[in-house]
Amino acid sequence: MAAAPSARSRTTNCRPRPRPQESEAAGDVSIRQAWYGEGLWTDHFRDEKDARNYCGTSATVPGYEKYNPGQDGYFWRAVAPDRSALDDTSLCSRLMFWQDAGEVPDEPEAPTPEVLAAYAYDKVKVPETEIELKPAARPTVNLPTWVWLDAATFKDVTVRAELPNTGLWAETTARPVALHLDAGTKDAETYPSSGDCEIGADGSIGTPYTRGSADRTPPCGIRYLRASGGDSGPYRLTASITWEISWQGTGGAQGDLPDGTFETTQDMTVQEIQSINR
Structure with missing residues (x-):
């Protein structure tokens, strides 16, 4: 049911009706x-x-x-x-x-807070999954690549749906809870080993790279063990953000909705440093 008398349905499942005359409403x-x-x-x-x-x-x-x-x-x-x-x-x-x-x-x-929550769920738009990398262009074999996300980008996203003049409302909130890294090859290690980087209370993920950190182990990152190239081309790094979605509404009603996972991919051309020993 809905308080929208102008909405129409093109099909009916009732008894046959005669075709209306042009003058009939x-x-x-x-x-x-x-x-x-x-x-x-x-x-x-x-x-x-x-x-x-x-x-x-x-x-x-x-x-x-x-x-x-x-x-x-x-x-x-x-x-x-x-x-x-x-x-x-x-x-x-x-x-x-x-x-x-x-x-x-x-x-x-008739509509309920849960129905409005589902409607709001369809309207939730989360930020693009764009990670920061260091080095960003050509990572090197056996040297870690640091991965992080800006704290200002990944905050809770809330959409509110109301049915006017009824007192019915619901708010659906998407909260970022995890970043998963897939290096795109078995010849790599992720940090942590599960590939799941925790999201801090401020919405940040990982730690930004600072000068002099090249040999340190990043809290969130990747270490490639073999150079890319050949027939397979560059590795495809995949970063996936999982958003946990819940809702609350009129009269203290609340519940959970299916999580959403959004990912981005990035080409990683991994180089190998050649050295000569004498």
Whole structure:
């Protein structure tokens, strides 16, 4: 259900209806029923005439006087979030109906905080996964490559969804929890050995490289053991950020949603330093 009477469904699962005349008005008043002619907007919603709902459970419903002018509320009707949801719409067969403002219809399929949280989940946009490397261009065999991310980039991302004039709301929050490194070859070591770099309380990952740290072990990084090249070309370093997603909403409702993992790849041309001993 949704407080959006202008939304439409292109398909219905009711009895066949005659093709409307050009002069007839037409409109959907539920996912599964559309009316043609004056019976939709005048007889029932203006002139208080009862109407039959022929979809789902057959019932007679009382009409409205002039669309309820002066009353504080909205007409509600069933809508489908997308066409894939039209396959099972039997629970949302009620005709468009009036609901006082500040109230949610007493319907099993009416919106809930969890429904709004799922809607907000679809709108979450997290920052691009862009890591800093040192050395950035041509790492050297057996020397560590430091990996880190700016603390200012990876912060919680929150999206709020509300259903106006109902008191229903939900906030979905994505929180970065892990960075995983895949060197792109078995001839490499990751730091730590699992390849999972922890994210600090400030949102930072790893430690920025500083001058004189070339021989130190980075808290987050890679050490290549063999030069790249040949038929295989450069190694493909993959960095994946996992975002843990949770939600909270009206009345203390809360829960978790599926984590999201976003990755970026980068070519790594690894060189080998040649030396001559005398």
